[in-house]
Amino acid sequence: MAQERRPVPPCRGAGTQPGAALGSGLPPAPARPPSREIRACPGSGTGRGRRRLRRALGAVASGGDAARRAGKKEPVLRGTLEEPLPRSCRRLRQSPERCLCLPFPGQRRRGAERRRFPGRVLAGPFATMNLGDLGAEVIKVERPGYGQTGPVVQRGGYDSIAAAVSGLMHITGHEDGEPVRPGVAMTDLATGLYTYGAIMAGLLQRYKTGKGLHIDCNLLSTQVACLTHVAANYLNCKIEAKRWGTAHGSIVPYQAFKTKDGYIVVGAGNDHQFVTVCKILNLPEVSKDSRYKTNTLRVQNRKELIDILSTRFSEKATIEWLQLFEGSGVPYGPINNMQQVFSDPQVLHNGLVMEMNHPTAGKIAVPGPGVRYSEFAMSHPKPPPLVGQHTVEILKSVLGYEDDAIEELLCTGAVAQHEVR
Structure with missing residues (x-):
């Protein structure tokens, strides 16, 4: 309304x-x-x-x-x-x-x-x-949508509130900073996509069985479901989540680095890609360092490694790094306005x-x-x-x-x- x-x-x-x-x-x-x-x-x-x-x-x-x-x-x-x-x-x-x-x-x-x-x-x-x-x-x-039933069903549902209650804000922001709301209403958008898929599934159910069904999609359930591996780490290992900024909690390096004139995001998803990153950065000694041989070791020695890489990335402009990474097979991209x-x-x-x-x-x-x-074009x-x-x-x-x-x-x-x- x-x-x-x-x-x-x-x-x-x-x-x-x-x-x-x-x-x-x-x-x-x-x-x-x-x-x-x-x-x-x-x-x-x-x-x-x-x-x-x-x-x-x-x-x-x-x-x-x-x-x-x-x-x-x-x-x-x-x-x-x-x-x-x-x-x-x-x-x-x-x-x-x-x-x-x-x-x-x-x-x-x-x-x-x-x-x-x-x-x-x-x-x-x-x-x-x-x-x-x-x-x-x-x-x-x-x-207003916390679902159709439950103890807080009468509360008004808004993206920021659901992002806070679900824990999304708790894991979003700089490592040493305050909780941050995502730049767009991701909880709203994810709920819309969940609902979109649920309605399509309901249509298939209708055509298959001749019976419809009631669909209950809400912001809180959507965002808790979207916690994925963060939720799994807590539910199975009792590991409390934390904020990592642009970095990743279990992959290093996988984050934004400041360049001379902007930022570039680089991710080394495996040991081979890490060696390639070091080669592009002209840091062969880093790839041979025993502290950084595997991703597990790189996570353990995150701070020292990120300091080395950050210093190197700051020496060139973003466009120069983009040209050097082109065709390397390493995931990379600029932070665009x-x-x-x-x-x-x-x-x-x-x-x-x-x-x-x-x-x-x-x-x-x-x-x-x-x-x-494939069968029709958007008009x-x-x-x-x-x-x-x-x-x-x-x-x-x-x-x-x-x-x-x-x-x-x-x-x-x-x-x-x-x-x-």
């Missing part, structure tokens, strides 16, 4: 923040019309208008039973749906500024699947954005810069999807809908409202229509 009436941020990959429209950053699939969105405001308008809209949304959300009670054919929608407005508006009365947003990206297809999916802030929109890239039509209503990222030849080759026309911002560039498919991206941009269209074509009923909802303030110039 959103806090205020604000337009969707003009960014393909951006998620909703408090006060932003739900589903922001959600592009439609290739060669399909722009997204459509209906905005229902339960805290405004007359009770009659709210009840009528609630009944219609309930028919969509509850599936066949509600639809049959409403005397209408069960709606068939592709994508995700959280829940209708609750029969009791107690929670909404407590927070009357909250609004319900139902985005409908793309065009409905006959025989499409309907899925219910709770999303929040960035994780949910990121998941449905990926589904939209594959052709899904998405219906989504947000609510945004200008360098989006002028990188491989980034451009992978089609990771895409342009779209936004109804209010004009022509904008956005990062493209991270996956390509020109389209922007997410503005808040209430397609309210009338959805009320009429999806919910089956007559013109007079739509006019009543608009006049009472139960819904709003955003006019795009």
